[in-house]
Amino acid sequence: MMKTTCLAALCAAFLAAAGFSSSAEAAENTTAAVQQRQPIPLSLARVAKNLGKPGVYVFDCNPEDIYEQSHLKGSIHANVEGWEKLLPADKKNSFIILYCINRLCNVSFEASLRVIELGYENVYLMPDGIQGWVQNGYEFEGLGRKDRGIEAARLKREAAKQQ
Known part of the structure; x- marks a missing residue:
C-alpha cells in the first residue's frame, strides 16, 4: 500500500513538473488526442x-x-x-x-x-x-x-x- 501511495505521489509530481496542473487537465488532453482523426x-x-x-x-x-x-x-x-x-x-x-x-x-x-x-x-x-x-x-x-x-x-x- 505504501508503494502505491509513493508511486501516485511521484506521478502527480511528474505531471506537475511537466506542466499539468491537475489530473483532470491530463485527462482532457488525452481525450483530445484520442479524438484527433487520422487517415x-x-x-x-x-x-x-x-x-x-x-x-x-x-x-x-x-x-x-x-x-x-x-x-x-x-x-x-x-x-x-x-x-x-x-x-x-x-x-x-x-x-x-x-x-x-x-x-x-x-x-x-x-x-x-x-x-x-x-x-x-x-x-x-x-x-x-x-x-x-x-x-x-x-x-x-x-x-x-x-x-x-x-x-x-x-x-x-x-x-x-x-x-
Missing part, C-alpha cells in the same frame, strides 16, 4: 479495386519528376502550391486517397492531416506508395519504363487471383 491506410489491392470509381479521388504527393515517371492512372499531382484547391467540393461523400513514393515518405500523411483539417470525412493513405504499386505489377501511367521484374510481378498477382 485510414489502404492496401494496394483495395486502392486498385476502387480506382476510377465515382467519388474516389487519388492524389499523388510526389515531386514532379517522380510523378512524371510513374503515377496511378487518373491521379492528381498534389505536390504543387495551392494543392488544396484541387480537392473536390463535396467533403462528406468524396473519398480522398493520398500516396507518395513509399512507406518511408510522410508527405502524403502530412497532406492527409491537412485534408482532414479541412473537413473531409473519408481520407485514406496508400502507405506502399508508387514504388509498391509498380513493384507489385499494377498498371501505372508515366514515362517510366516497364522492366521484366514489374511484368513478372503483375503476372504473379493475376495468377494468384485466379486460384
